[in-house]
Amino acid sequence: MLLIQILLIIFFLFALWKVILRYKAGDLTSGGLVFWFLFWVLAGVVVMIPNSSAYFAKIVGIGRGADLVVYLSLVVLFFMVFKLNVKMEKINKDITKIVRTEALNKKE
Amino acid sequence: MNLIVIPAYNEENKIGRVVRGLFEQGYKNILVVDDSSTDNTCDMAREAGAKVLSHKINRGQGASLETGNIYAKQCGYDVVIHFDGDDQMNPTDIQLALDKINNNEADVVLGSRFLDNRSTIPFFKKYFILPISRWINFVFTGVKLTDVHNGFRVLNKKALDKIKITQDKMAHNTEIVKQIKQNDLKFIEIPVEVKYHEFGQGVLGGFKIIWDLIVQKSE
Numbered sequence: 001m002l003l004i005q006i007l008l009i010i011f012f013l014f015a016l017w018k019v020i021l022r023y024k025a026g027d028l029t030s031g032g033l034v035f036w037f038l039f040w041v042l043a044g045v046v047v048m049i050p051n052s053s054a055y056f057a058k059i060v061g062i063g064r065g066a067d068l069v070v071y072l073s074l075v076v077l078f079f080m081v082f083k084l085n086v087k088m089e090k091i092n093k094d095i096t097k098i099v100r101t102e103a104l105n106k107k108e
Numbered sequence: 109m110n111l112i113v114i115p116a117y118n119e120e121n122k123i124g125r126v127v128r129g130l131f132e133q134g135y136k137n138i139l140v141v142d143d144s145s146t147d148n149t150c151d152m153a154r155e156a157g158a159k160v161l162s163h164k165i166n167r168g169q170g171a172s173l174e175t176g177n178i179y180a181k182q183c184g185y186d187v188v189i190h191f192d193g194d195d196q197m198n199p200t201d202i203q204l205a206l207d208k209i210n211n212n213e214a215d216v217v218l219g220s221r222f223l224d225n226r227s228t229i230p231f232f233k234k235y236f237i238l239p240i241s242r243w244i245n246f247v248f249t250g251v252k253l254t255d256v257h258n259g260f261r262v263l264n265k266k267a268l269d270k271i272k273i274t275q276d277k278m279a280h281n282t283e284i285v286k287q288i289k290q291n292d293l294k295f296i297e298i299p300v301e302v303k304y305h306e307f308g309q310g311v312l313g314g315f316k317i318i319w320d321l322i323v324q325k326s327e
Contacts, residue, residue: 096167100167107179107182
C-alpha cells in the first residue's frame with residue numbers, strides 16, 4: 001500500500017469518527033449520518049481499490065477512474081456550496097426577523 | 109395618515125438635516141429605522157424630532173424598510189413614504205406623489221431621476237450602470253421603468269398590505285417592483301431630484317443584487 005493511501009485512509013477514518021460524534025451531539029440528522037457514512041466509506045473503497053473507480057468510469061464513458069472521481073467531486077462540491085449559500089440566506093432572514101421583532105417591541 | 113420611513117446607517121452628519129427638512133415641509137410622522145449604526149445616527153434623529161426604531165444588528169436597507177412598513181401597519185398608517193437618509197432627496201417631491209395616491213391614480217408612486225433634469229447623476233452611473241440596471245430590472249420583474257433603485261417611493265394601504273420585502277440588502281428595490289406586478293398594483297413614476305454627494309451603489313453592488321435575486325429564486 002502506498003503512503004498516500006495510508007494517509008487518506010487515516011483521514012477518512014478521522015472524518016467518520018467526526019461524523020459519528022456530530023450525530024451523537026445531535027448536530028446531524030439520521031439522513032445526514034447515512035449520507036456522510038456512505039460517502040467516506042466509498043471514498044475509502046476507491047482509495048484502497050483504485051480499479052473500482054475505473055469500472056464505473058468505463059460504464060459512464062470516462063477514460064480513467066481518477067477522472068470520474070474528480071468530476072464527481074466537483075459536481076458534489078458545487079452543489080454543496082450552492083446549498084450552503086441558500087441555507088445561509090435562510091439563517092440571515094431568521095436573524096432579520098429576530099432583530100426586527102426586538103426593534104418593534106421597543107417602539108416609543 | 110402618512111408615515112415617512114427613513115432607513116439610516118451611519119448618517120449622523122445628515123440625518124438631522126433630512127428630518128428637519130421634512131418637518132419644515134409640514135410632515136409630522138417621521139420614522140428613522142437605525143440599522144445598527146456605529147455613530148450617533150440614533151441620537152441625531154431623535155434630537156431632530158423623529159421616532160426611532162433601532163436594529164441591534166446591521167441587516168441592510170431592505171430589512172430596515174420592511175421594519176418601517178410593519179411599524180406603519182401596526183400603528184394604522186394609510187400611506188408610507190420611503191425616503192433616503194443621506195440628504196440626497198428633495199422633500200418637496202413628496203407632495204406630488206401624495207397627490208397621485210390621494211387621487212387614486214396609483215397604489216404605488218415611484219421616483220424617477222430621468223423624468224426631468226434636476227438630478228445630478230455621475231456620468232458613469234447615468235450612461236453605464238443605470239441603463240444596464242434598468243434592463244436587468246426588466247428581466248427580473250417584467251416591468252419597464254425609466255429609473256431603478258433610487259429609494260423614493262410611496263405606498264398606499266393596499267400596496268402596504270400586499271408588498272412584503274424579504275430582500276434585506278439592496279435587491280429589495282427590484283423585489284418591490286416585482287411584487288407590484290405580481291399583485292397587480294397600479295403604479296406611476298414621478299420626477300424626483302437626487303443630488304449625489306457620493307457615487308453610491310457601484311458595479312460590484314449591482315452584482316451583489318443580481319446574486320441575491322438569483323439565490324431568492326432558488327430558495
